[in-house]
Amino acid sequence: DAGVTQSPTHLIKTRGQQVTLRCSPKSGHDTVSWYQQALGQGPQFIFQYYEEEERQRGNFPDRFSGHQFPNYSSELNVNALLLGDSALYLCASSPAPGQGRNEQYFGPGTRLTVT
Amino acid sequence: SQQGEEDPQALSIQEGENATMNCSYKTSINNLQWYRQNSGRGLVHLILIRSNEREKHSGRLRVTLDTSKKSSSLLITASRAADTASYFCATDASWNFGNEKLTFGTGTRLTIIP
Numbered sequence: 001d002a003g004v005t006q007s008p009t010h011l012i013k014t015r016g017q018q019v020t021l022r023c024s025p026k027s028g029h030d031t032v033s034w035y036q037q038a039l040g041q042g043p044q045f046i047f048q049y050y051e052e053e054e055r056q057r058g059n060f061p062d063r064f065s066g067h068q069f070p071n072y073s074s075e076l077n078v079n080a081l082l083l084g085d086s087a088l089y090l091c092a093s094s095p096a097p098g099q100g101r102n103e104q105y106f107g108p109g110t111r112l113t114v115t
Numbered sequence: 116s117q118q119g120e121e122d123p124q125a126l127s128i129q130e131g132e133n134a135t136m137n138c139s140y141k142t143s144i145n146n147l148q149w150y151r152q153n154s155g156r157g158l159v160h161l162i163l164i165r166s167n168e169r170e171k172h173s174g175r176l177r178v179t180l181d182t183s184k185k186s187s188s189l190l191i192t193a194s195r196a197a198d199t200a201s202y203f204c205a206t207d208a209s210w211n212f213g214n215e216k217l218t219f220g221t222g223t224r225l226t227i228i229p
Contacts, residue, residue: 004157033216042203042219043158056216088155092217102146102207104217106158 002027004093004107012113013081021076021110025093031055032074033104034066037088049074050096078112086114121204121223129228134191136223138204139184145207147180148217149189152201161189161202191225199227 005024013019025032031050035043045058049068068074072093078085088111092104122137140147146165150158164171164180164187171178177190191198201222209215 035217035219039155042205042221043217045216045218048216058216090157092158103148103160103163105160106150108157109155111155 004091004105006089006091006107006110008110009108010111010113012115014115015081015083017081018077018079019081019112021078021089021091021112022073023076023091023093023107024073025091026105028095029093029105030072030096031094032068032072033092033094034074034076035090035092036060037090037109039087043090046076081114083114086112088112121202121220123223124221125224125226127226127228128194130194130196132194134194134198134225134227136189136202136225138187138189138220140187140204140206140218140220141185142206142208144182145209147178147187148205148207149176149178149187150203150205150219152203152222154200158203194225194227196227196229198225200225 004026007022033048034046037043046060047057048055052068063079065077088109090109091107094104128134144166146163148163149161151161152158162173162176162178164178175192180187201224203219203222205217205219
């Protein structure tokens with residue numbers, strides 16, 4: 001049973017460019033959340049997708065957008081990259097809301113470096 | 116913004132000793148979870164404790180929760196070199212559905228000395 005997978009593993013981009021990160025949830029999960037983890041900090045919630053819609057959003061600008069596909073996989077897009085966007089981007093999947101199972105399973109992350 | 120803080124920020128102990136980490140948070144919660152992270156990789160879920168629980172055990176892990184003080188502690192007994200990692204507490208404040216956003220603390224960096 002595959003866990004949460006993310007691609008790519010590492011990415012280097014230049015300021016002003018755009019980037020797309022991808023995530024496939026654990027089998028049986030249909031909710032995907034994205035987090036940003038700066039060096040030395042805890043992860044910060046970006047947004048969550050369920051039934052192909054954004055359900056909740058953290059305190060991130062509109063440059064951060066996402067999408068969920070019918071197969072529950074998800075993309076995170078960041079436009080007009082800033083140096084401060086350099087971080088580890090983590091995807092987490094979980095069962096549908098309301099099932100009383102609250103654990104979120106995290107992928108290995110994508111390390112984004114903006115130069 | 117971070118929900119709270121872990122204490123201490125860094126902890127070094129000898130292999131075989133017990134390690135205790137504390138977490139404080141700010142708002143009412145549905146549940147609190149502890150995660151481990153090795154060398155900047157993905158997070159591994161360790162244990163979840165619900166707001167109506169006071170203590171929970173899983174193998175060498177013991178978690179306590181004091182909602183009146185908005186604090187939790189994670190005890191790792193008989194530590195091993197493989198326990199070297201960063202440990203984060205995360206709170207889930209959702210009430211309607213669960214599995215909503217997690218708010219993480221700042222983490223404790225644990226080093227086990229062989």
